[in-house]
Amino acid sequence: LTVRARGRGLGLLIRGVPGFDQAMRDWYVLTINEESGELDEPVRLYGSDLESRLPPRCTDDEDGWLVMPEFGLAPALSVIPPNVANLTFVEARLRLEPGRACLDALASREEGLISPSSAEHRLAPVFDARAAVPLAATDASSGRRWELRCGL
Numbered sequence: 001l002t003v004r005a006r007g008r009g010l011g012l013l014i015r016g017v018p019g020f021d022q023a024m025r026d027w028y029v030l031t032i033n034e035e036s037g038e039l040d041e042p043v044r045l046y047g048s049d050l051e052s053r054l055p056p057r058c059t060d061d062e063d064g065w066l067v068m069p070e071f072g073l074a075p076a077l078s079v080i081p082p083n084v085a086n087l088t089f090v091e092a093r094l095r096l097e098p099g100r101a102c103l104d105a106l107a108s109r110e111e112g113l114i115s116p117s118s119a120e121h122r123l124a125p126v127f128d129a130r131a132a133v134p135l136a137a138t139d140a141s142s143g144r145r146w147e148l149r150c151g152l
Contacts, residue, residue, distance in 0.1 A: 003066055005065075013029055029065050067095075106134070
């Protein structure tokens with residue numbers, strides 16, 4: 001099942017079969033009629049078009065069906081010094097519409113993050129914070145959760 005990020009809507013998300021020369025599958029959503037419970041015709045969402053590139057960050061007003069794709073290869077993420085940490089098991093949440101996709105949020109497991117001192121926390125970011133993607137990093141041993149921002 002999937003839902004709309006900003007609007008109302010519930011749908012069944014189906015992954016298609018990869019076509020010739022496609023590494024990623026297309027996604028289809030069958031929307032569920034709220035009154036009757038019947039399924040509408042399938043709508044092809046952005047899918048194989050995403051091969052080998054990351055979509056742009058979602059804006060606050062963009063709607064779309066929420067999809068969590070599986071990565072063939074895990075994306076490479078690094079934490080900006082003075083903190084050093086391993087980020088593994090990265091997951092993404094996308095908002096998909098026919099012909100359009102955007103990156104909503106990221107999540108990962110981490111090892112080695114420490115609380116920055118107030119002086120370190122005031123360091124200027126090396127990327128545009130407005131375009132940053134939120135990343136929830138969960139410590140594998142303690143379960144502590146960190147909110148990070150990723151520059152693309």
